[in-house]
Amino acid sequence: MPRILIVGGGYAGFYTALKLEKWLLKGEAEVVVVDPLPYMTYQPFLPEVAAGQIEPRHSVVSLRRHLKKTTVITAKVTGIEHATRTATITPEVGEPWQMEYDHIVVTAGAVSRTFPIPGVADNAIGMKSIEEAVAVRDRLLDNFAKAALLPAGPDRDRLLTVVVVGGGFAGIETFAELRALASALLKDYPQLTIDDTHFHLIEAMGRIMPEVSLETSHWVLKNLAQRAATVHLDTQLTSAVDGVIELSTGESFESDLIIWTAGVMANPVVRGTDLPLEERGRIRTRADLRVHTEDGEIVEGAWAAGDVSAVPDLSGGGVGGFCVPNAQHAVRQGKRLAKNLVAVLRGEEPKDYEHKNLGAVAGLGLGHGVFQSGRIAIKGVIGWVMHRGYHGLAIPMWERKLRVFSGWAWNLVLGRDNVSLTAREEPQAYFQEFASRPKA
Template structure:
């Protein structure tokens, strides 16, 4: 029985495995998914997780629960030797080992793309994982606890200053949701006012959210300004050493929460393969999602999809002729890849992946949103409803949909849950403080 190894359990990997389970006949092939995490993260929900609007566990999908016919290995892949048809698996406990395969599907996704700006690596946090979103939420709420006990001054200003770097969808949604969380927290802290909080978004380009029209992006800027949030356009972060923010405009201030959302890059795992990689570090791919050499020759038994791949955009709408790295493409590529792989196993011809962008929708905090599809733009509350409706349906598996929507309804009735659990980072501290120890 041929073995299909899927490297990465994100959008593309999860949907590839899910649809392989549907389309493969019993005993036709063995499917193995390898990922360091036991779940797929629905990344569009990360800003709402950071803002306390969604329970963190509800925005992830368990691989083992929902891929019942697939062998799930929770480990890292540290190498792919396609010439020998093996992947090197490195579990958290135990020795590394080689796993043979007949077909490999590389869907390792992307990681945050950063630049060598002083202080960023040591002081900033990304917004690519559920753990990061929860940490951001806890940090902001805990900073309110601390600031409420301090007199007005630099130390309190530092605790109540939030900086987001990057004005794309991820950055703007994170920025707006955290602004909404901070505004909601003020009612619990009569010592603080909205003027004590400082929100700064730094964008190197002259506009935000290039996925929407210029008019829509200007509306977002106006909306954020009305909510006491500052956007710095045509501005670069030059230093963040010790939390001291220095901008290319000469402005400087301190922040205890710096969030980096300025772009993504292909997962570096592709560097440890013998598969062909293009200049941006992505695997070369045909439109049918098979890996190809620079000369366009098919690499038999190798497939790829999602952010880690350079898939031609046959609609002509992609940047540089390739599909942009977003969830729309990753999900649909995963589904097409599964069908194509099954077709090849059965001696049939695979079909090209073609998908025209349906538009863009973003949530900007409770009651605010934008939607853009072609020349059609919706702003404000209707767009926020569309955002929640779309993503409530788009998150995979009905049990996840029900949990998320149920959480939204409870928040509507009871208000957002603003309790922080930052102490979980040191769970033994309370026990150890009072535990008896042998006398010396």
């Protein structure tokens, strides 16, 4: 049997494997997925996880549970030598080994793109993984508990100051959801008022959320301002050393929670391959999702999709002629790639991927949201309902959908579950504090 190796179990990789299981005949091919995590993260839910509106486990999809006919390997692919059709698999425990394949599907996704700004690498946290979202939530909850015991002053201000860098969808949703969480926490801390909390979003461009109309982005800015959240446009972060925020405008203040959402880049794993890359580090990919050289020659047996690939946007709506890195494209590319791979295995011609953006939805905290499709813009409560409806149905697998919708329903009845579990990071500390030890 030919072996199909899928590098990465995110949107594109998961859907490629899921559809290959559906369309491949028994014995037609072996499918292997390699990813360092045993689950796919539904990233649009990360802001709501950070705000305590979604149980963290409900926003991830187990690879082994739902890919029954696929071999799932929890490890990293640290090298690809397509000339010999071999990949280097490096597990967390044990020695690396070589795996041979007939077709490789690279869907390794993207990672946070940062700049060499002093202090960012040491003090900021991203919003690309479920672990980051949970850590942000716990930090904000802990900071409120600490601040409530302090008198008004610099130390309390630092704990209650949240900074988000980046005004795209991920940044705005994270910023707005955390603002909503902070406002909800005030009822539990009568010592604090909304004036004691300070929320700052820093955006280098002159507007936020380029995926929506300028009018809609202005409505979002107004909505945030009414909720005591400050957006700094045309402003750059110049330093974050020791949590001291310095802006290009000359402003300076301290923060104990700095979140970086200012862009993504292709997973650096592709740099350790002999697959052709374009200037931004993405794999050169045809519209039919086969990899090609700079001269346009097809690289037989190599496929790519999702954020790690430069796929032409045949709808004409892409940036620079390529599909933008979002979940809409990754999911649909994974499905098309699976169909095309099966077609090639059966001696048929693959078809081009083409998808016109259906619009954009954003959740801005409980009861606040926007929906934009063409010139149609829906804001407020209805936009928030559309956001939840779309993403609740878009997360893969019905058991996940049911968990998410039921969680939302219980939250509306019972409220947020605002309990921090920071102690989980050192689970043995409590036991070791009282454990008996041999005498010296």
